[in-house]
């Protein structure tokens with residue numbers, strides 16, 4: 001069982017030490033006492049369900065393929081992890097901003113969302129949820145700054161201007177072996193951002209987290225809690241002291257439908273992550289940043305996010321940014 005931390009515990013030195021140790025060892029925990037009203041949690045689930053219940057053509061009207069900013073809907077088969085299909089459908093929503101004319105590289109991720117028509121409660125509910133998630137993300141970052149001797153002001157500066165977080169509403173349909181569903185809900189991966197807040201649905205299963213020994217442990221939903229995990233950039237920012245842990249969603253043979261809502265918290269796209277100067281005592285416990293030639297980690301949040309977006313949605317990249325696409329505009 002992953003540890004549970006209540007936000008109120010982080011008011012004390014002892015609580016900060018727990019946060020530090022848990023995210024050094026496991027990289028995952030359940031957060032309670034976060035202050036998100038239960039009504040908002042039920043509203044976001046309800047708009048997600050309403051969206052997924054729309055007829056296919058209405059969902060396809062906001063397909064990610066139509067967005068040069070990698071925003072919008074993907075039906076099952078529209079996303080790859082480790083080169084294999086993730087058997088889930090989802091809509092990706094970022095901050096609502098104007099696109100940057102002539103943007104290069106990661107700055108192309110900034111732009112408007114695609115909002116489903118005729119679901120008037122969708123946009124305001126999503127935006128309210130995003131702003132709550134942002135506040136929790138920033139509050140946690142400040143707690144890590146306190147727990148690790150980082151610079152609070154630098155953390156505040158990094159997230160003050162144009163932070164580019166990503167919210168996903170995800171539905172994992174029941175497993176259907178005849179359609180080729182091999183049980184990969186989402187393949188094993190580390191999140192490319194800073195930290196992730198994940199809302200699971202009570203009574204469902206599938207999330208697994210890799211422990212230090214390389215075994216997969218189940219992370220079932222805990223009533224009223226968000227799952228929190230470290231992303232690659234927070235591992236980099238702490239010289240590997242905090243751990244970006246691999247995780248995956250596996251559908252068992254009797255898996256039933258499951259809704260999940262991850263929020264990937266991050267700074268501005270062109271912002272290098274502030275680094276945390278660890279005390280010598282903590283620095284010796286650092287494992288260094290995991291090096292994987294198949295998964296390079298970039299210094300700015302935007303570059304790292306861009307890598308992950310292009311890898312997960314190669315057709316969107318092809319359509320908007322391949323040489324052929326660029327030549328034709």
Ligand SMILES: O=C(O)CCC(=O)C(=O)O
Pocket residue numbers: 168170186191198207247248249260261262
């Ligand atoms: O759906 C889940 O439980 C996890 C999703 C996830 O890890 C991701 O989308 O990065």
Ligand SMILES: [Fe+2]
Pocket residue numbers: 189190191247
């Ligand atoms: Fe993830």
